[in-house]
Every structure is written in structure tokens, then in C-alpha cells.
Amino acid sequence: MPAFEALQTVPRSGELVDKAFSRAARAGRAKEGIEAQESMLITAANILSDNLENVVTNWPDFDTVDPFYRELADAVCRDTEGVPGVDALRQNLSEVGWASRQIDELRSEYQGRIRRSGPDTARKVRKQAFARFADICDEVEDDLLALGEAREALKTLPDIRADEPAIVVAGYPNVGKSSFVNHVTNARNETASYPFTTTQIRVGHLTRERIRYQLVDTPGLLDQPADERNAIEQQAVSALTHLADAVLFVLDASGDCGYPIGAQLELRDELRERFAGAAAADEDAVPIVTVCNKSDRSRGIEADAYMSVTEDENVSGVLDLVVEAVGHEPELPFDG
Known part of the structure; x- marks a missing residue:
């Protein structure tokens, strides 16, 4: 709750x-x-x-x-x-x-x-x-x-469980973040708006080996540089650094999204510094997995994986990769 x-x-x-x-x-x-x-x-x-x-x-x-x-x-x-x-x-x-x-x-x-x-x-x-x-x-x-x-x-804040592993999905608009979340999770994802801002958050769930994972898509929040976020959005990004067990950063090398690949990579590097730096004090930096979507149109960028959500190419492979990056191990009862 x-x-x-x-x-x-x-x-x-x-x-x-x-x-x-x-x-x-x-x-x-x-x-x-x-x-x-x-x-x-x-x-x-x-x-x-x-x-x-x-x-x-x-x-x-x-x-x-x-x-x-x-x-x-x-x-x-x-x-x-x-x-x-x-x-x-x-x-x-x-x-x-x-x-x-x-x-x-x-x-x-x-x-x-x-x-x-x-x-x-x-x-x-x-x-x-x-x-x-x-x-x-x-x-x-x-x-x-x-x-x-x-x-x-x-009371309107999204239902995100701190005791369940969370994968934060980031990247510029129109790169395929929400399509990926919808593809790999339940069809009807929870959606909530942060109070006093138009920024939304969408949460989907999937289960692997009896472990429930949360995929957190943040349209309007992690799809823009820090200097374009208002005070509430900046604070929400700070909150997400406490939540994320891994970040899946989605790129679009085809150019269809309307944003140059250089700007996309700059945002990825900014978030990498933010999430890794926030976790450094705990000596447990949050891994960021970079995936190139729309790979059926272009692979012209170095990434950890390539996929095409629309063509259903390697979507499950990307999911496997980010789940592995989380590295969550359930707590087992003491067996004596």
C-alpha cells in the first residue's frame, strides 16, 4: 500500500x-x-x-x-x-x-x-x-x-511498492518506451499524475520466477534534460533514484522520434550520472541498460541490445537483459 x-x-x-x-x-x-x-x-x-x-x-x-x-x-x-x-x-x-x-x-x-x-x-x-x-x-x-x-x-501518488524490484524506463518521447512497457506487462497499466504537474507515471507489472517486477514509465519526467524540468519534476527524479533497481534507457537511432541521437545520448549520460551518483553512497550503483529500439530501421548506434517492439524482435531478450541487471534475489525464510 x-x-x-x-x-x-x-x-x-x-x-x-x-x-x-x-x-x-x-x-x-x-x-x-x-x-x-x-x-x-x-x-x-x-x-x-x-x-x-x-x-x-x-x-x-x-x-x-x-x-x-x-x-x-x-x-x-x-x-x-x-x-x-x-x-x-x-x-x-x-x-x-x-x-x-x-x-x-x-x-x-x-x-x-x-x-x-x-x-x-x-x-x-x-x-x-x-x-x-x-x-x-x-x-x-x-x-x-x-x-x-x-x-x-x-493520496493520488502512484502505487509503487518499495519491496518489489523496480525497472525505470527512460528516454526521449516517441522512442518506444510505453510500447515496450505495454508489450511485456499486463495490458492495463496503472496511470497516475503527479499533483500540481502534468507529468504522469505509468506502472506495469510482470512476474519472473515468482518475483514481481515493476516497470515504471515516466512520460514528461525522464524524457527531458534537467534544465527543462520544473522543481517538482526535479524532486520526482530524485525520488526515483531511491526506487530504481535498474534503468532501461531506450534509444531511437532511426530519427523517427524527432530527436537527434546526440541529444538522446546526452540524456542517457545525464541519467547515468544521476542514478549512479545517487547510489554511490550505498556502494551499489544502479545499472543502466541501453537498448536501441526500431532496430528494423536502424542500428546506427552502440547499445547493450537491439529490438523492434513493433516487429516483436528481441523484446523478450531485452527484458531478460534488464531483469538480469536488476539481480534481485528473494529473501528466503531461515531454514535452520
Whole structure:
């Protein structure tokens, strides 16, 4: 399951206050005098405090989220001042947690004051407490809105499993990337757009020797030089460096794609530096397999393999090659 798929809807501050005070009014009608005011106070405070706390605990610990999804959260949830998404979200969650604790503390304070009040002043004290509850909720209104917007964005991220080997398919447009992915995987691939950008990602799956592989096609993302990517796309590329077990770079030497072979090779070399450099710290550089597609029209470039998807020539051979490059070995249970 993606890291943020289970996030629940984040309530607005006004919705919370209306809900809490409405429930409190019903609780108060069941009693009289000081008991009625105390019951209203406790009901409203518990609803507000519990709901605010639930907002915080519903979010995952970003320190334990897979780096791929953490990088994407950084990209798609930057605040208006450009603060990375994870830092901004942590601040929002901290403020909401503070509000929950403040309301709980005020409940104890005003409960004591109501009990020490006479029948004529208990209602006034309870109304003072309600005003302070509403003020606290107003203080975190922007934080709740930011978390709600982030939730809407993050829940649409593609379903990519960090525990399954991933092959990232790259190359300029019209070189045959999507055709290859569609050819070797299930016909109906998952498609999702990154929030706040037109860039998409397509994920296909195939199984080899009981191991499920993910083929990740990224139109609009890994088909352009770095200086042409916006900030979100740059961050998404960074996220993919945490995900990829191998990169399949597709070239078109025939020229039919509309891009010169020199530009294609420059993009391949840029990605090779990016993925190899990102993995160097782990002493496990991501292999990049270069394949020349449309080989029935031209083989005028050095590559690790040649294929023609349209003619179904050596497609399975290319797949074998990139699966071998992944070198994934399943974890076996300890057999004693």
C-alpha cells in the first residue's frame, strides 16, 4: 500500500467546532444546572481534542516512510515559501498536536472553575471556555487546510511498492518506451499524475520466477534534460533514484522520434550520472541498460541490445537483459 493511501479526510476547523458544540448542547439538555454546564464542557473538549489528535496520529512517521515517497511528499507539498513538503507538514502536525493538548488542559481548568461556581455563573464560565476552544481551533485553521490539501495530493501518488524490484524506463518521447512497457506487462497499466504537474507515471507489472517486477514509465519526467524540468519534476527524479533497481534507457537511432541521437545520448549520460551518483553512497550503483529500439530501421548506434517492439524482435531478450541487471534475489525464510 502506498505510504499515504490510508490518510483520512482532514476536517476544517469550523466543522470541528460546529460538531463539538452541537454535541455539547445535546449532552447539556439531559442534565440541569452545574451538571449540565460541566457535561457540555467535557463533551465539547473531548470531541475537539480527540479529533485534532486523530489528525496527527493518522499521518505516518516521515522518518520511517520509504525514501521514494518521502521525496515525492517533499516535492508536491512545498508551502508557498518553498519549504520542503515534509518539513512543512511536520510543522502543521506539530501545531495541530499543540491545539489538541491546549484544549485538553483548558477542559481541566474550566471544569474546576465550573465546579467552584454557583448555578448563576456556571453557564458564563462554560461559555468562556467555548470561546477559548474556538480561538484555538481558529489558530490552527491554516494548518488543517494545509494538511487537507496535502492529503488530497498525496493520496493520488502512484502505487509503487518499495519491496518489489523496480525497472525505470527512460528516454526521449516517441522512442518506444510505453510500447515496450505495454508489450511485456499486463495490458492495463496503472496511470497516475503527479499533483500540481502534468507529468504522469505509468506502472506495469510482470512476474519472473515468482518475483514481481515493476516497470515504471515516466512520460514528461525522464524524457527531458534537467534544465527543462520544473522543481517538482526535479524532486520526482530524485525520488526515483531511491526506487530504481535498474534503468532501461531506450534509444531511437532511426530519427523517427524527432530527436537527434546526440541529444538522446546526452540524456542517457545525464541519467547515468544521476542514478549512479545517487547510489554511490550505498556502494551499489544502479545499472543502466541501453537498448536501441526500431532496430528494423536502424542500428546506427552502440547499445547493450537491439529490438523492434513493433516487429516483436528481441523484446523478450531485452527484458531478460534488464531483469538480469536488476539481480534481485528473494529473501528466503531461515531454514535452520
